[in-house]
Each structure stands twice: as structure tokens, then as C-alpha cells.
Amino acid sequence: MIRRDGRALLRHKAGGAGSASWALAAERARPYTEQEAAAFFRLHHGLWRALPRHRDELAEMLALARPLMPPGMQPARIDRPHPSLWSLPVTLQGAAYDASRISFSRAA
Numbered sequence: 071m072i073r074r075d076g077r078a079l080l081r082h083k084a085g086g087a088g089s090a091s092w093a094l095a096a097e098r099a100r101p102y103t104e105q106e107a108a109a110f111f112r113l114h115h116g117l118w119r120a121l122p123r124h125r126d127e128l129a130e131m132l133a134l135a136r137p138l139m140p141p142g143m144q145p146a147r148i149d150r151p152h153p154s155l156w157s158l159p160v161t162l163q164g165a166a167y168d169a170s171r172i173s174f175s176r177a178a
Contacts, residue, residue: 073097074106100138107139 071080071093080093102110118128136144 071097074100074102074110102135102138102140102143104140104143107143110135111143 071078071090073079074097079097080090114128114132118125121128
């Protein structure tokens with residue numbers, strides 16, 4: 071098994087399936103370093119341009135990698151609006167809307 075940075079993480083040994091699954095899970099959860107993230111984005115961008123038929127899969131890969139990226143390389147988060155910024159309900163003042171008084175003959 072090879073890490074993202076190219077170093078060997080684990081070699082195959084008879085009866086070592088448990089350690090392989092543990093090592094794979096640990097590597098998948100390990101945050102990217104700045105250098106690994108930059109290399110990932112370069113490779114992803116090149117594949118995106120070269121393989122337009124596989125853009126759905128590439129988008130899925132990017133979505134899986136994003137949470138592990140360093141904070142400066144993650145997309146900006148959109149916060150929920152504060153209650154003071156929520157819109158207020160609109161109330162009708164004066165005569166209520168009456169659909170029966172509209173004539174469609176004048177619309178043409």
C-alpha cells in the first residue's frame with residue numbers, strides 16, 4: 071500500500087488482511103499536507119480537462135477529498151443568515167386582492 075506522498079505504507083504479508091484494512095482506513099482519514107493538496111489539485115485539473123467523459127467521477131473524488139484539505143484550500147463556507155437578516159412577511163394594506171374583478175379581455 072502506498073501513501074498519497076508516494077511512500078510505502080504497508081507490504082503484503084500472509085494473513086495480514088486486518089492490518090491492510092486498518093492502514094487503508096487510516097490513510098483515507100489522514101488530512102492532506104499543503105504539498106499533497108497542491109499535487110492533488112494539479113492532477114485533478116489535468117484529468118478534468120483531458121477526460122471530459124469522467125467529470126462526474128472526478129467531481130465525486132474532489133468532494134471526498136475536500137474535507138481533508140488544509141483550511142486555506144477548502145471552499146468558503148456559507149453561513150446561515152442571522153435572524154435579523156431574515157425577510158419579514160408582507161401584509162396587504164387597503165383592499166384585499168380580488169381575482170374575480172380581473173378581466174382577461176383587456177389583456178390582449
